[in-house]
Structures are given as C-alpha cells and as structure tokens.
Amino acid sequence: MKKLVIPFGLLLVVLFVVLVAVPRAELYRLAAEQGYAPAQYQLGLMYDTGHGLPQDYTKAVRWYRLAADQGHSDAQFNVGAMYYNGFGVPQDYGEALKWFRRGAEQRDAQAQSLLGAMYGAGFGVPQDDTEALKWYRLATKQGDARGQFNLGFAYHEGLGVGQDYAEALKWYRQAAEQGHADAKNHIAWILATAPDSKLRNGALSIRLAQQAVADRADAARIDTLAAANAEAGRFDIAVREQQRAIKLAKQEGALDLVPELESHLALYRRRQPYRE
Numbered sequence: 001m002k003k004l005v006i007p008f009g010l011l012l013v014v015l016f017v018v019l020v021a022v023p024r025a026e027l028y029r030l031a032a033e034q035g036y037a038p039a040q041y042q043l044g045l046m047y048d049t050g051h052g053l054p055q056d057y058t059k060a061v062r063w064y065r066l067a068a069d070q071g072h073s074d075a076q077f078n079v080g081a082m083y084y085n086g087f088g089v090p091q092d093y094g095e096a097l098k099w100f101r102r103g104a105e106q107r108d109a110q111a112q113s114l115l116g117a118m119y120g121a122g123f124g125v126p127q128d129d130t131e132a133l134k135w136y137r138l139a140t141k142q143g144d145a146r147g148q149f150n151l152g153f154a155y156h157e158g159l160g161v162g163q164d165y166a167e168a169l170k171w172y173r174q175a176a177e178q179g180h181a182d183a184k185n186h187i188a189w190i191l192a193t194a195p196d197s198k199l200r201n202g203a204l205s206i207r208l209a210q211q212a213v214a215d216r217a218d219a220a221r222i223d224t225l226a227a228a229n230a231e232a233g234r235f236d237i238a239v240r241e242q243q244r245a246i247k248l249a250k251q252e253g254a255l256d257l258v259p260e261l262e263s264h265l266a267l268y269r270r271r272q273p274y275r276e
Contacts, residue, residue, distance in 0.1 A: 037066075044078065045078070239268045
C-alpha cells in the first residue's frame with residue numbers, strides 16, 4: 001500500500017484554518033472537558049469577564065473550581081475572589097480565605113496579598129496584624145503592587161509594626177510606580193501631614209493629589225488635596241477644596257467621615273495645616 005505523505009506546509013495551513021474557523025471559546029471548552037486545567041481556567045475567565053462568552057458568574061465559578069481543584073493557582077485565587085465578592089456563589093469569607101490560602105501557599109502573589117488583607121480586616125478569621133504582615137511581605141518579594149500598598153499602610157498606621165512614615169512612603173512609592181490607584185493619594189497625604197517636617201513637601205503633595213483627584217474625585221482624595229494646599233500655605237484653596245470634600249461625602253453617604261472633614265476645615269479657616 002502506498003503511504004500518504006502530507007507536506008508539513010499543508011499541515012500548517014490546515015491547523016491555521018481550524019484555529020481561525022473554530023471560536024477560541026470552543027477550543028478551550030474541548031480541552032476543558034478533557035480535564036485540562038489551564039483551559040478550564042481560561043473558560044472560567046471568559047465567563048467571568050464576558051470576553052468571548054456571555055458573562056455568567058455561576059459558570060465561571062464552575063470552571064474555576066475544576067481548575068482550582070487540580071492546583072491551578074490563578075484559578076484558586078479567582079475562586080477565592082468570587083466567594084469574597086459573592087459573584088456566582090453566596091458571599092462567604094471563610095471559603096474565600098480557604099482558596100486564597102491555597103493560592104498563597106503556591107506563591108501566588110495576589111493570593112498572598114488578599115490573604116493578608118483578610119487577616120488585617122478579620123474577615124473569615126480572627127483579626128491578626130502580625131499574620132497579615134507575614135503575607136504582605138511574601139507578596140512584596142514578588143513585586144505585587146497590592147502587597148506593597150498594604151505593607152505601606154501597615155507602617156503608616158502602625159498595624160502590627162511600629163509606625164514609620166518613611167517606611168510607609170517607601171512601599172507606597174513602589175506600589176504607585178506600578179499604577180496602584182490609591183498609593184499616589186496616600187503619598188500625597190503623608191507629604192502634606194507627616195509630623196516630621198523633613199518628610200513634608202507641599203508642592204509635590206499638591207501635584208500628586210491633583211493627579212489622584214483627576215483619576216477619581218471622591219471625598220477622601222479631595223480631603224488630601226485640601227491638606228496639600230494647606231501645607232503649601234494656600235489656605236483659601238484648602239478651604240474651598242475641603243468644602244467640596246464635605247459636600248461629596250454627604251452625597252456619597254459617608255456621613256461618618258463628615259465630622260473629621262469639618263475639623264480639617266476649621267483648621268484651614270484658622271490658616272493652620274493639618275498634622276497627623
């Protein structure tokens with residue numbers, strides 16, 4: 001019998017036609033149904049984000065869970081996130097903690113950072129700042145921006161570690177360099193309000209606060225902008241911005257924030273900057 005020989009170039013053309021003709025979701029589904037964890041994860045991601053498939057959190061959880069059960073660390077993180085947010089499953093901090101821990105133990109930086117945050121907040125576990133710090137530090141060793149921000153916040157507030165504004169700035173800056181949304185605002189706040197005059201810089205604080213407000217103009221960020229202007233001696237602007245922050249806080253329903261904002265306003269009207 002004569003052997004049929006198919007040229008390699010023709011095989012490549014056939015493969016290309018198949019890949020173009022068959023939707024990516026169907027290719028993932030074929031592999032996922034055979035138990036291939038990366039395909040199960042990708043199929044879950046498509047259902048989660050609505051990219052390539054109609055958004056369906058319940059189906060997303062199902063496919064994430066199949067991949068997570070095989071040890072896929074990104075899927076484990078995403079299962080934890082779904083339980084944390086209550087997407088496709090009832091919100092359950094205990095389950096979220098379990099899946100974040102599984103991912104964290106496989107050195108998934110996102111999972112390490114979120115696991116630390118859950119210990120810091122006492123969600124699904126007794127509150128423990130020391131345990132939170134452990135996971136933040138592990139995440140920062142992998143360059144995770146959320147871990148850097150959380151570690152900066154721990155130093156800023158003295159949570160499980162001695163309060164250290166310089167160390168807080170160090171970690172906030174690393175997070176900001178990676179585009180962390182809140183890090184820039186926190187840097188501006190320290191530059192405006194730190195007790196140590198060597199750390200304060202009104203002009204730089206204004207610039208960073210303006211950038212943060214341009215990204216999202218909420219009451220907390222406008223409060224920072226007001227503090228920055230007060231540090232720079234621009235008290236009329238500080239008063240105006242603080243009044244805007246108070247108005248926004250009321251509109252946002254953040255009424256518990258209003259007394260603190262009003263106390264800052266009283267300082268600026270007396271032409272005094274705020275100090276932590």
